[in-house]
Amino acid sequence: MDPAAASATFAPSIPAGQPGFGGASLYIPHPVQELEQDIKTALVAAIQQVFGAEVPATQLTIQPTRKEFAGSFTLVTFPLTKALGKGPEQIGQALGEWLTANDARISGYNVVKGFLNLEVADAEWLRRFAQLVQRPDGAPVPTGGPQNVVVEYSSPNTNKPLHLGHLRNNFLGYSVAEILKATGATVSKVNLVNDRGIHICKSMLGYQQFGHGETPQSDNIKGDHLVGKYYVLFEKHYREQVKQLVAEGVAEDVAKASAPLMLEARDMLQKWEAGDEAVVALWKQMNGWVYEGHNATYAAIGVDFDKFYYESGTYLLGKERVQEGLDRGLFYRKEDGSTWVDLAAEGLDQKILLRSDGTSVYLTQDLGTAELKYGDFHYDSSIYVIADEQNYHMQVLQATLQKLEKPYAAAIHHLSYGMVDLPTGKMKTREGTVVDADELVREVVAAAKAATLEKGKIEGLTEDEQTQLFHTLGLGALKYYLLKVDPKKRMLFNPEESVQLEGHTGPFIQYSHARIAQLRRKAQQMGIAEAADFTTLPALEKTEREMVEELARYGSVVAEAARSFSPAVVSQYAYDLAKAYNRFYAEVPVLQETDETKRAFRVALSAQTARTIKASMNLLGIEVPERM
């Protein structure tokens, strides 16, 4: 089955609100999930035979055995003491003995307090390994999760270039989308561009007043940076005006609202909403520059979108929804003419939907965008990748849509991630401490280049291949650095650590892949086949068994990452896998092994590891090189 066929098989068919178990029989079960299930079934039978009791498989706690004990799966027996009327160790002994005697897959056991450690027979591991090898690339991993998902991420403003915070957002959104695809879901990546509003007018006004007709071409500057420059200039002059007014004795909040530049910006926004030709023309021109710049950044960081939405194209629809709510008596109007929704019953507050002058707020256009998205995709899950400072806003959005009884409200999920801090503290535009995305990418690529040239292992690569490699490594370092942390946690960005190539880093994992690639090239030269019959293999080495177990975990890792919307789960796994492989590589000979079957098996293990590393890293949006 090729990936295309797979995605066709799992086309959306599950109605919203229902878990998608429908296609389960079509999935290729992933070996370790199946094995764990098999062991649970065997345990249920064992409990029945030994104790004459019925305990459902769902009540059994199975976990991977800790490294310091023999075994692969561990049953925690404490919870069974009440049902079986025996002590935890007694239960473990009895079940372990029965399984070892009656189940060929269990080769041994040991009991430590309330833990029954079960050893899985080598033959069973080899059978599972063969299944893994035969599993096609891209075969979906069953999860019972949503089948048709929309992931909204990036969502930039069109008044400035992307910065470090956007990078965490972009990498998360892209990765979560890829992870969900790996479960067999149809996933659409969308970008909601914030292209209208007072902040856009500020950069336009800045350009009008302080610019001299520059264009990206005339100044040889990226469009988003050009526009961002004038946004900053606006803020600078505006602050001076406010300062001036305050010095003249005007109260600060009054000064902020009545500074000439602010009045002009508001005036411009009104003109924009009224469709003033000159204003709209400037708006189009400057936004066009920004899109060009943003797209260049997207291309450089390797993220993509299936569809773009623009707030300028959704706020009117949002206003219609507000009107609908008013007509149905769900919203109310205050004396000043503003429109509100009362969400006190939902544990939230009262929230404004339209200002007294009729202009819209963020929430207004979000109502419209949600409706558009549902109309376009009929999703059963809609994910918003948005920083946690907007937790409240997202609750309000969902509650408001629920108040309007929109069928798509329940499927909204806010993937809330923590902000990125610098060693010097928060990033602040005003204090100029914002880390620019384009500049950061240049730096990580340059650092990767310097390190790679110093290692001197890439002779024979063309200039283009080298450039490509430096980019792969630099971005690998950066992406891994930002993705290895649990999304919901605030994180610290240390510039020096982000370009590290050793230890718990992306390049460490990439290195492991390149190392295996080199080994396979040599194996091929030596004429060693990767596929062979391993049934005659003698007892597995400890490190070999660990590799098989680690490789077999892949499916449950993907399932867990999808369930919790967390690329960090995959990141951790990719690292563990690479780490385990390097240990294996140091402990046993591969190409130097004289026993032909053993040698072939170890090459096969290496090949499967490379494949799994690549698949895992691709879920993070990270490429892996053949040499580095």
Added chain:
RNA sequence: GGUUGUAUAGCUCAAUUGGAUAGAGCAUCUGACUACGAAUCAGAAGGUUUAAGGUUCGACUCCUUAUACGACCA
């Protein structure tokens, strides 16, 4: 003021969602490249999981209170 999030080794992060002796990386120290890539591996040292109570066979994880930092709503 109200709501909410976070707190684990010197630093940055984990901990299979209530299970065993809380694990990695960085930094520090020690050892391993004329066997396949040393961006690697092996080892040492580093912890009262912010504090105090509680729940139970078992708590970093759940509950209560306090403290610190952050976010949001006025």
